[in-house]
Amino acid sequence: MKKSTSLLLSGMLVSGMVLGTIVTPATVHASDDAAAVTQADTDVVNNVTYFDRSGATVGANSTKVTGTKGAKITAVPDGYALADGETAVFGNDNANVGVKVTPMISAKVNFVDQKGNLVKSETINGGDGNAYTMSTLPNGCSWPADANKTITLEQGKEYNVKVNRQVTNTIIFKTADNSEAGRTQVFGEKAGDTVTLIADQIPAGYTVDSNDLTLQSDGNTQFIAVTKNVEGITPFTATVRVGSSATTLYTVNGKAITNRLLAPGSDWKTANKLVLNGKAYYQVATTEWVPADKVTVVSQTDNNTDTNSTVEKADRKTVTTKNVAYxxxxxxxxxxxxNRGLGASSDWATDQMQTINNVKYYRVATNEWLKASDIA
Structure with a gap:
């Protein structure tokens, strides 16, 4: 509020002089208003007496409770809830206030489908005599159009709540060797509907051909093929040439393909390399891979950092060089x-072996390998 001043003049004005009384009222400052607002927000202490629905006192005759004047009193004794409709607020400091409360109870709720079958039971908690509105449903259920989601809790009472049960199918995920990778359930309004599997429903580490499937009759089980995700695939653009004999192809999971072979001496373009269980493969078709030790890389792009190699655990613990000077x-x-070499007839520990372009090597240091042909 802006500062305001008024003058009340009474009397007569004679020859420029005022005869009478000049009255100057009190001046009001903006800071006075602010102080008034702050005072309204100051915490107060009230003497609160709690009553149950019958009017009987709960606990001590009064309890000192601190809050803001005008705010609703929400503090209640342990094991109690505010009774529905209770709106008591904090009064002036040291005021006496009565608050109605009700004991907390547990009640059993049975969700029953449209055929009268039990879907699920659960326990809910709330104040005795208070309204309780249900917000969650059992999986695979929906609320009927005329659903009554609110019940009044009563001690010792059991409640049956109607729900519409949707069509449910169990999905079992199977790998190529018929092993079970996991299972889930899907729901829909009716058989024939299309439902989409979400990521959380698909077993971790596996991929399905399609996330969409068609619901069958309620209670049916469907089997869905999954493929284990393969780690260790890296880009490798090159042309590889098959050796002197026909070569078996493999799936990305390392399973032999029995109805196809690569002809001897044939060339194949590859874009990816796979290392599976220590063995390297090159991709020569969408789902077909050739072992790296059965082919030779005859050309490759300059940006490849990989080689035509397969690394695996060594088949011996030590290697010995031949009796040559270097x-x-x-x-x-x-x-x-x-800038380094090994001496004549020297022994070296080894832990890995690899084949690069059909040449076998044994590792004898972090990035140092000895040709198998140089071993005694």
Missing amino acids: TPLYDGNGKEVT
């Missing part, structure tokens, strides 16, 4: 290390 070493890509 035995060369090679890096993990089969390139000769020019």
Whole structure:
């Protein structure tokens, strides 16, 4: 509020002089209003007496409760809830206030479908005599158009609540070898509806051909094929050539394909390399892979960082060089290390072996490999 001042003049004005009384009223400042608002928001302490629905006192005759004047009193004794309709608020400091409360109780709710069959039972909690509105449904159910979702809780009473049960199918996920990878349930209004599997329903680490499926009759079980996600696939653009004999193809899971072979000496373009259980494969068709140790890379793009190799656990613990003055070493890509070599008839521990372009190597240091042909 802006500062305001008024003058009340009484009397007569004679020759420029005022005869009478000048009255100056009190001045009101904006800060005075602010103080008044702050005072209204100040916490107060009230003496609260709790009563049950019969009017009997609950607990002590009065309990000191702190709150803001005009705010609803929500604090209640342990094991009680505010009775429906109770609207008591904090009064002036040290005011006496009565609050109606009701004991907390538990009640059993049975969800019953349109055929009268029990779908699920659950326990709910609330104040005795208070209204309770249900917000969740059992999986695969919906509310009827005339559903009454609100009940009045009464001690010792059991409630049957009507729901519409949807068509339910059990989905069992199977791998190529018929092993079960997991299962879930799907729901819909009627058989023939299309439902979509969400990511959480598909077993972790697996992929389905399609997330959409058609509901069958209620209670049916459907089997869905899944493929285990494969790690270790990296881009590798090249042309590979099959060796002197026909070569078996494999799936991405390492399973042999029995009705197809690659002809001897034939060339195949590849875009990806797979390492599965320590063995390398090259992709020569959408679902067909050829073992890296059965082909030779005859051309590849410059941006490939991989080699035509397969790494696996060594088939021996030590290797011994031949009795020659100097035995060369090679890096993990089969390139000769020019500044190091091994002495004659020396023993070296090994943990891995790999084949690069049909040449076998044993690892004798972090990135140093010895050709199998140089072993005694």
